Amino acid sequence: MTILTMSLLIWAGSLVAGFIGSLTGLGGGVVIVPLLALVFHVDLKYAIGASLLSVIGTSSGAAAAYVRDGLSNIRIGMFLEIATTLGAIAGAAIATHVATGAVAVVFGIVLLVAAATSFRHPDLPHASGPPDRIAAALGLHGTFPDLHGDVQYTAQRVPAGFGIMAIAGGLSGLLGIGSGALKVIAMDDVMRLPFKVSSTTSNFMIGVTAAASAGVYLARGYLDPVLAAPVVLGILPGALLGARLLPRVHSRVLRIVFAAVIAVLAAEMLYQGATGRL
Amino acid sequence: MSRWTDVRTEHVIGGLLRAGVMASTALVLVGAVVTLVKHGGDPAAFQVFRGEPPALRGIAGIVREALVFSGPGIIQLGLLVLIATPVARVAFSIFAFAAERDRTYVVITAVVLAVLCFSLFSAGL
Numbered sequence: 001m002t003i004l005t006m007s008l009l010i011w012a013g014s015l016v017a018g019f020i021g022s023l024t025g026l027g028g029g030v031v032i033v034p035l036l037a038l039v040f041h042v043d044l045k046y047a048i049g050a051s052l053l054s055v056i057g058t059s060s061g062a063a064a065a066y067v068r069d070g071l072s073n074i075r076i077g078m079f080l081e082i083a084t085t086l087g088a089i090a091g092a093a094i095a096t097h098v099a100t101g102a103v104a105v106v107f108g109i110v111l112l113v114a115a116a117t118s119f120r121h122p123d124l125p126h127a128s129g130p131p132d133r134i135a136a137a138l139g140l141h142g143t144f145p146d147l148h149g150d151v152q153y154t155a156q157r158v159p160a161g162f163g164i165m166a167i168a169g170g171l172s173g174l175l176g177i178g179s180g181a182l183k184v185i186a187m188d189d190v191m192r193l194p195f196k197v198s199s200t201t202s203n204f205m206i207g208v209t210a211a212a213s214a215g216v217y218l219a220r221g222y223l224d225p226v227l228a229a230p231v232v233l234g235i236l237p238g239a240l241l242g243a244r245l246l247p248r249v250h251s252r253v254l255r256i257v258f259a260a261v262i263a264v265l266a267a268e269m270l271y272q273g274a275t276g277r278l
Numbered sequence: 279m280s281r282w283t284d285v286r287t288e289h290v291i292g293g294l295l296r297a298g299v300m301a302s303t304a305l306v307l308v309g310a311v312v313t314l315v316k317h318g319g320d321p322a323a324f325q326v327f328r329g330e331p332p333a334l335r336g337i338a339g340i341v342r343e344a345l346v347f348s349g350p351g352i353i354q355l356g357l358l359v360l361i362a363t364p365v366a367r368v369a370f371s372i373f374a375f376a377a378e379r380d381r382t383y384v385v386i387t388a389v390v391l392a393v394l395c396f397s398l399f400s401a402g403l
Contacts, residue, residue: 004318007310036324043327053357057299060363064295074287078371078387085393092397138382207364208390214361215397219336221329225353226317229310232360236303 003226010040011230018058018238023246024258025199026114027206028235029055029177033107034265037278042227044100044278048176049222052210054235055178059207061236062243072200073142076155076193080165081205084183085212087169092216095174104273107175111266114181115259134158144197153194161191173213178206287374291367298363305344305356313349337398365394 013035014028021028029051036047066072095103131154135141140155155161164186168179180202187198217223272278333339334354343351368391375383 001322002318003320003322004314006322006324007314007318040324042324045327046324053360056360056364057302060295060299060360060367064292064299074284074371075383078368078383078390081368081390082386082393085390085397089393089397138386139380208368208394211361211364212394212397215394215400218358218361218398219400221331221335223334223354223357224324224330225309225334225350225357226313227324228357229306229313229353232306232357233303233310236299 006040007226007230010036010227011234013039014054014231014234015238018054018235018240019242020238020258020261021235022058022062022239022242024255025180026258026262027055027178027180028058028239029175030111030114030262031265032231032235033176034111034269036227036231037104038265038268038272044104045095045222046224046227048095048103049214049217049224050228050231051176052172052214052217053223053228054232055172055176056207056210056214057232057236058239059178059203059210061240063204063207066200066203071144071196072204073140073193073197074204075138076140076142076187076191076197077201077205079138079140080162080186081208083162083165084169084172084205084209087166087171088173088209088212089216091170091173091175092213093173094170096216096220096222100278101273101276103174104269104278106171108266108268108270108273110171110175110177111262111269115262115266117181117185132156132158140191142197144194151194153192153197156192157190161186164190169209169212172206172209173216176213176217178210180206284378287371290374291370294367294370295363298359298366302356302360302363305359306353307356309344309349309352309354309356311349312347312352316349361398365391365398368394 014032017031017035018028021031032054033047033051036042037044135155135158141153143150143152168182172179183202183205184198187193187202188195333343334350340351340354340358344355368387372384372387375387
């Protein structure tokens, strides 16, 4: 296949991946890596590098809109970015030293978990437990506008949240994905932040996290410009389109179909990774 | 007062992110067109990992390649701008927290920026 044909096909595939990723909230990376590796037989290292770049693009693009809504908490995000960036560098360093098959197996597992958690109910009550000492010292609190006026919140269990963020950063660096689902779990379930705050803050953190591992990937020669170009140029408009349609699409059926597709991709990644085909 | 600066910070950050993404996309698009015009008919070879040539692994090399109008060089420069966009956001946040006289967050943000720079410059130049 020539570079031209391949680029056009990858561009179209990335457009769809960005669209599905943003519509399901899974993120484009989770869809694009299996697509490149399984359908186009792109080497997993190049696929992960290209995905990481598209993750930075979609995060920055979406954050530009969210930041001005005043929903994301810049302080909580910045504090947790210490954990995610350190984790990301560690993850990227690990990725360059382990066998590709092992990375594929981890990817498959993360994909299965992501597919399962996409059914989580997003409206957990953000119970206000005892004030966390670290949260108080670092000002990890805020308010967000609700139907009934401003709602106050304070982060709970900060050390546990920080630890999970380091793992999320590590997976992002290892697999070239945003790890958005894990970031939201850390902020929602562990730190008890309101869903709207955690999802927008997570999005805002994803780009910084991915930039930390992108440096490592660049230096190791994993970022192939000819492959990355159609991926980045496809995922960005795809994700924007998905975000546009998101408020109008609430079909549970759609989510089930996508989760099933993700599960099949996960199984294939696991199988090919374990048998050394990737 | 502090609220006002927060809102203003958010405005600047929003603009910064948008400008970064747009500049990067434009560079990647131009680079892709140049690459496809010159090499579109070559066989694609992403199946086997060879690693990028040293010129496309570091900031100085990428700028040199882009200046001689090499397609992959221009794309890689666009990707560098993309990577630099969140880094610039973090750097700007240091000034914003300093303007709010929030020393704790100046330090926290400086740590994040240091980690990012370590990653970008340790092997990147």
